[in-house]
Amino acid sequence: MADNLAPHWRLRAQRYQLVGNVCLKCDAKFFPPRQVCAKCRGTEFDLFQFSGRGELYSFTTLRSAPAGFEQYAPYSVGMIKLDEGPMVEAMLTDVNEDKLTIGMRVEMVTRKIREEDGERGLLVYGYKFRPSDA
Amino acid sequence: MKPKREVGIVGYGAYVPRYRIKASEIARVWGGADDGLPIEEKAVPGLDEDTITMSVEAARNALARAQIDPRTLRAVWVGSESHPYAVKPSSTLVAEALGASGAILAGDWQFACKAGTEAMQAAIALVGSEMTDYALAIGMDTAQGRPHDALEYTAGAGGGAYIMGPAENALAVLEGSYSYVTDTPDFFRRAYQHYPEHGNRFTGEPAYFAHTLAATQNFLELMQLTPRDFQWAIFHQPNAKFPLQAAAQLGFTRDQVAPGLLVNKIGNTYAGAALIGMTNVLDNAKPGDRILLVSFGSGAGSDAFSYVVTDKILERRDLAKRTAWYTARRELIDYARYARFRNKLVMN
Ligand SMILES: [Zn+2]
Numbered sequence: 001m002a003d004n005l006a007p008h009w010r011l012r013a014q015r016y017q018l019v020g021n022v023c024l025k026c027d028a029k030f031f032p033p034r035q036v037c038a039k040c041r042g043t044e045f046d047l048f049q050f051s052g053r054g055e056l057y058s059f060t061t062l063r064s065a066p067a068g069f070e071q072y073a074p075y076s077v078g079m080i081k082l083d084e085g086p087m088v089e090a091m092l093t094d095v096n097e098d099k100l101t102i103g104m105r106v107e108m109v110t111r112k113i114r115e116e117d118g119e120r121g122l123l124v125y126g127y128k129f130r131p132s133d134a
Numbered sequence: 135m136k137p138k139r140e141v142g143i144v145g146y147g148a149y150v151p152r153y154r155i156k157a158s159e160i161a162r163v164w165g166g167a168d169d170g171l172p173i174e175e176k177a178v179p180g181l182d183e184d185t186i187t188m189s190v191e192a193a194r195n196a197l198a199r200a201q202i203d204p205r206t207l208r209a210v211w212v213g214s215e216s217h218p219y220a221v222k223p224s225s226t227l228v229a230e231a232l233g234a235s236g237a238i239l240a241g242d243w244q245f246a247c248k249a250g251t252e253a254m255q256a257a258i259a260l261v262g263s264e265m266t267d268y269a270l271a272i273g274m275d276t277a278q279g280r281p282h283d284a285l286e287y288t289a290g291a292g293g294g295a296y297i298m299g300p301a302e303n304a305l306a307v308l309e310g311s312y313s314y315v316t317d318t319p320d321f322f323r324r325a326y327q328h329y330p331e332h333g334n335r336f337t338g339e340p341a342y343f344a345h346t347l348a349a350t351q352n353f354l355e356l357m358q359l360t361p362r363d364f365q366w367a368i369f370h371q372p373n374a375k376f377p378l379q380a381a382a383q384l385g386f387t388r389d390q391v392a393p394g395l396l397v398n399k400i401g402n403t404y405a406g407a408a409l410i411g412m413t414n415v416l417d418n419a420k421p422g423d424r425i426l427l428v429s430f431g432s433g434a435g436s437d438a439f440s441y442v443v444t445d446k447i448l449e450r451r452d453l454a455k456r457t458a459w460y461t462a463r464r465e466l467i468d469y470a471r472y473a474r475f476r477n478k479l480v481m482n
Contacts (some may be wrong), residue, residue, distance in 0.1 A: 016190075016231035049233070072181055093182055094152050098467070110190045110231050111182040122220055125186065125227060 008124060013125035018052055018108055020086065021045040031086040052108030053132070054082040063096050068114045080106055080129050094130035105132040135311050137262020140187040143296055143302020143441065144268065145204065145450070147195025148413040149188045150400050150460035152291035153178040155472045157199045157287045162378075163469045176290035176473055178467060179276045183291075184218045189274045192295035195454035196270065197232060199305070200297045204232045207297070208266035209239040209257060213273045214293075215323070215330075217242050228272070235348035239269075246321060247370055248431025249273060250293065250405040251264025251474075255437055256312060257298040268299045279335035280329035281478060288373055290401020292460070294409035298453045305443040305450050306395045306416065306425065312353035314345055315435030322433070332432075338376070341434045346370065346380045349436035350428050357440060364440075365423040368394030368411035370430035372402045386426075393418055405431075407458025411479055414457040421445045 013019040020031030025042035031050060036043055059078035062069075069075075076092040078100075092100065093111055106129040115125045157171040157177055179188070189212050210229040217224045225240040239260075243249040250273015257269035274293030279285030299306045302463055320341035323330035346369060354360060361367070367386045369377040374397055381391045394411035397405075402408055408429040415425055420443065427439040467475070 012230055070441055091182075093180065096161070109187070111180075111187050112184060113182070123184075123186075125231075128182065 005122060005131060006124065007104040013047075016110055018050040018127055020048050020050060022048040029084045031082065032089055048084075050082050050084055050086075052107075052127075054080045054088075054106055054129070056092075056100065056102060056104045056106050056129075057081045057087060058102065059092065059100050068116075076100060078106070078129060091128045099131070106130060107124065107132045135313075137258055137308070139262050139264055139302060140301035140307060141258050141262045141298055142301045142307040142444070143416070144299035144303050144305065145196040145198070145200025145297040146305075146413050146416055147192040147197075147199065147231070147295045148292070148410050148452055148457040149192035149195070149274070149294075150177045150403075150410070150457075150464050151179040151183055151188070152463045153180060153467050153475065154464050155363075155467055155469065159469055159472075160164055160287055166180055172284075172287050172375070173401060174398045176288060177403070178472055179291045180415065181475055183276070185212065185214045185216050185274045185416075186218055186224045186227050188276070188291070188293060189224060189228045189272045189295065192274065192293060193228060193232055193272060194295045198454040199450045200268070200299070200331075201450070202268055202297070202299070202455070205235040205396050207232070207234045207268045207270055209247050209260055209269035210234055211239070211241055211243055211253035211256065211269070213243035213251070213271070214275050215244065215246055215249065215404055216276045216278070220325070244477060245435065246370070246431040247404045247407060248429050248435055249439060250409045250433075251427070251429035251437035251439070253257040253481070254296055254298065254409075254439070255313060255422055257296070258308060258311065261298050268297055271298065271430055273294050273362065273405040273407075273409040275406050277402065277404045278329055278476065283329070285330070285332065287403040288397070290397075290403045292400050292403040292410050293406020294413045296409070303446075304444060305446040306443045309391050309424075309440040309442060310353075310357050311440075312349060312356065312438045313435065314349040314352060316390070318345075318434035320432045320434055340378055341432060342372065342430050343380060343383075345434050345436040346428055346430050347383060349438045350384050350426070352364065353438040353440075359440065361390070364390060364426045366394060366415045366419065367391050367426040367428070368408050368415060369428050370408045370436070371395060371397035371411065372407070374398045375450040382432075394460060396457075410457065414461075416443070417456045419443045419447060421447060
C-alpha cells in the first residue's frame with residue numbers, strides 16, 4: 001500500500017507552479033505561502049504565481065545524498081533569490097558544478113525530485129532551477 | 135480531412151535534454167554496427183527527466199507563444215511510448231503544472247511514434263467542431279533500446295507541444311489532414327517488458343515506407359497539391375537515411391526537408407520526432423510558407439498535415455526558447471554515464 005500520498009497532493013500548486021501568496025495590505029510576496037505577513041502582520045492574501053526567474057545567491061554540492069536522493073548524487077543545491085523578492089532553496093539541475101557562480105541568472109524547471117519506495121512508489125515532481133542560458 | 139471551423143497552430147514549443155552520446159561511443163562499447171552508423175549522436179535525458187517533465191517544458195514554451203490563459207485550454211493530451219507510469223496519466227500532471235483548470239479533457243495517447251500526431255488530429259477535431267477554442271497536443275519520448283540492439287544507436291529523447299486553436303489566432307493555419315493505417319507488426323513492446331521487439335529489415339519497406347508514402351501520396355492527391363507547392367516537408371525520422379529516401383521517392387528536395395531533419399543530432403525521438411522537426415521549421419519559416427508534416431508510427435500508420443504560416447509567426451516565435459537553443463546546448467557523455475542515466479545499472 002502507498003502511504004503518505006495526501007501531503008504530496010496538497011502541495012502540488014507550490015511544487016509544480018511555484019505558487020506562493022501576496023499580502024493584500026503591503027504587497028509583500030511569499031514562497032512558500034504564509035498565513036501572517038512577515039512585514040505588516042496582515043492576514044489577507046491572494047495566491048501569487050512567481051515567474052520562476054531569479055539569481056543564484058549561494059550553493060553547495062552534496063556528494064553523499066540524504067536517503068531517497070542517493071541515485072542523484074553528486075548534485076548541487078542552491079538558495080535562489082527570486083526576482084519578486086523571496087528566497088527559495090532548491091536543487092540545481094542541467095549544470096556542472098564548476099560552472100556555478102554566485103549571482104548567475106537561473107530559471108525554474110519542473111523535474112523529478114525523487115521516487116518513493118523504489119520502482120513501486122509514487123514519482124514526486126517539483127521545482128528545480130537551472131542556469132537561464134544552460 | 136478538414137474541420138468545419140478553420141483551425142491552426144496557436145502556439146508551439148520544443149524540448150530536448152542537454153546530454154548527448156555519440157553513436158561512435160556506443161559502437162566502441164559493442165563493437166560497431168553492421169552497416170555503418172545510422173546517426174551522429176543522440177539526446178539522453180538527465181536523471182531527473184522523463185516524458186512528464188519534458189512535456190511540461192515544451193508545453194510552457196507553447197503557452198508562452200500562444201499568449202493564452204492556461205485556464206482556457208480544454209484538452210491536454212500527451213502522446214508517448216515512454217509514459218513514466220504504466221497506470222496513471224502523464225497528462226493530468228502536465229495540465230496541473232501548466233495551471234490548466236480542472237475542467238479539461240486529459241489523456242495519454244499510445245501509437246508508437248504516431249501518438250503525438252494522433253493527439254494533434256484529435257485536438258484539431260475538438261477545436262474544429264467548436265467544442266472548445268484551445269486544445270494542447272504533445273508528442274514526447276525518452277525512448278529505450280536494448281543494449282547492443284540496433285535501436286540503441288538511435289533511441290533519443292525530445293519532442294514538441296502544439297496548442298491548436300481558431301485560425302484567426304493561429305501562426306500556422308491547417309489546410310487539411312489525412313491518416314492511413316494498417317495492422318503491421320513491425321515493432322512492439324509487451325506489458326512489463328523494458329525494451330521493444332522489432333522486425334529488423336521488416337521495419338523498412340512494409341512499415342515505414344509503405345505508410346509514409348501512401349499517406350503522403352493520397353493526401354497530396356486529395357488536396358490537389360504537389361511537392362513543389364511546399365516550402366518545407368517534415369517526415370518521421372527513425373534514422374538519417376529513411377526520411378531522405380522517402381522524400382526523394384515522393385519528389386521533395388533535400389533543401390525542403392533539411393530544416394525539419396534533426397535526427398542526426400538528437401536521435402529518433404519517437405512520438406516527438408516529426409513534431410520537433412516541425413518546431414524547428416516554424417522557428418525559421420516565413421509568412422505564406424506551406425509546410426507538409428508526415429508522421430509514422432509502428433503498428434502501423436502515418437498522419438499527414440498541410441499548414442500555411444501566417445504573419446503572427448513573426449511576433450510569436452521569440453516569446454519562448456527556439457528549437458536551436460535546445461539542440462545547441464550539449465553535454466557529451468560516455469557510455470558509462472549513459473548507462474547510469476538510462477537506468478541500465480542495477481543498484482539493488
Ligand atoms: Zn503585508
